[in-house]
Amino acid sequence: MPIEDRDEQFEDRLGAALRSTGDSFDADRTALVAGGETRGRRLRMRRRTAVVSGAAAIALVGVGGALVTPWGGDGTGQRAVGAGGTTVGPGHADAAPASSPTAKTTAPPAPVSGAQLLKTLKGLLPAGKLTQQSSRGTDSELGPYAYGVFDDGKGAAALSVSLGRIAPGSGEARQTTECPDKAFVPYDECVTSPLPGGALLRILKGYEYPDRRVDTKLWTADLVTAEGAHVTVMEWNAPAEKDAPISRPEPPLNSLQLKKLVTAPAWLKAVNAIPAADKVETPPTSSTPEQVESDAITTALIGLLPKGLKVVGKSKPAVEYGYVVVDDGKGKSFVQINVQPNMQDVEDDLFGEGSGAVTMPDGVKYTVRQGDGDGKGKGLVMRTADAIWPDGLRVVVSAFNSASQITAPTRTNPALTLDQLKVIATNSTWQQLQPVPDQD
Known part of the structure; x- marks a missing residue:
């Protein structure tokens, strides 16, 4: 869930700032949690993860890009x-x-x-x-x-x-x-x-x-x-x-x-x-991490959707994250995906013993799960497939029985089954996407 804002934002700011940033990204918004061990500034932007029955599901990212903003403005009180x-x-x-x-x-x-x-x-x-x-x-x-x-x-x-x-x-x-x-x-x-x-x-x-x-x-x-x-x-x-x-x-x-x-x-x-x-956070001195642009992710996701699903909405440009809203004639369904290179450091945490992960012949590991989409028992259903390749590429795709993560259910179940989500998450298409340097 890129938003940021709450945040955002997304981290809590003390004092008065808590009244906006921290609260806008509180646990009520699909109960965001970290999708693995934090790896500094890059993962602060990359691992905002939705929860399914208490387990980490889909990591979400912020939007990168340049901003040119010299100061200007009027400030006279009345x-x-x-x-x-x-x-x-x-x-x-x-x-x-x-x-x-x-x-x-x-x-x-x-x-x-x-x-x-x-x-x-x-x-x-x-x-x-x-x-x-x-x-x-x-x-x-x-x-x-x-x-x-x-x-x-x-x-x-x-x-x-x-x-x-x-x-x-x-x-x-x-x-x-x-x-x-x-x-x-x-x-x-x-x-x-x-x-x-x-x-x-x-x-x-x-x-x-x-x-x-x-x-x-x-x-x-x-x-x-x-x-x-x-x-x-x-x-x-x-x-x-x-x-x-x-x-x-x-x-x-x-x-x-x-x-x-x-x-x-x-x-x-x-x-x-x-x-x-x-005043300013010290820029990282380590090698620049890589990300995948959302336009490529969203295009690939649309190409992998099962037949019979009409795309009625999609995400704005970002990195690593994309979503589409689909409708099969039974109501809108929100489908989101995160594609993250170089995630070897969380493999044991997310796909290790006790995770229920299945290892495919090509070495790809995956898990699937279904649960309460907002943790409040209000009928929101979330299905997720989480996969990681031997080279550390992680793909997480989730579907909801609603038009977004913050709106009421529009149907009984998500438009995609767990098996259909698994097929998307483990598709070799994701290996072909070219990552770009993280510009944040």
């Missing part, structure tokens, strides 16, 4: 909220401390405290009250953020701003500013916009829970710059992101207000004050 929740009149945000623009030195900018970030947030909000405030400064090892419960007179709403860095041009940067695939992330609206100066802004109006068991809305605005600065605003239509009654029809800030808040120049100054060692 009204301010006083400390302690008191309402004040029109005002403007105080700029976060930064080094002198005329002084060219190697000295880092002065840290920005959590209290200063809260003051900036209050100055950028419309008229209202901000209570239950919490924050961390730029010198915090857990990352800077400002959080509060905002009430403009129409209902209390949790709201936060978090700051950080993303490696420019990385898959993470692209995922952060792309609209996610609705096959994995339910949302009402998503817009990605280039801003003056070249920055990219994504505003996503979605939900706290992927399965919509509670209609708590989560709206996010993400800004990424060419230098890797990342500003995220998150808001809910409830006084807490989870386990709180819905207090208003929608979160308090509309798209224009979200844009003004997330592009405020004060946040960039604060990002610049984050210690240099924490």
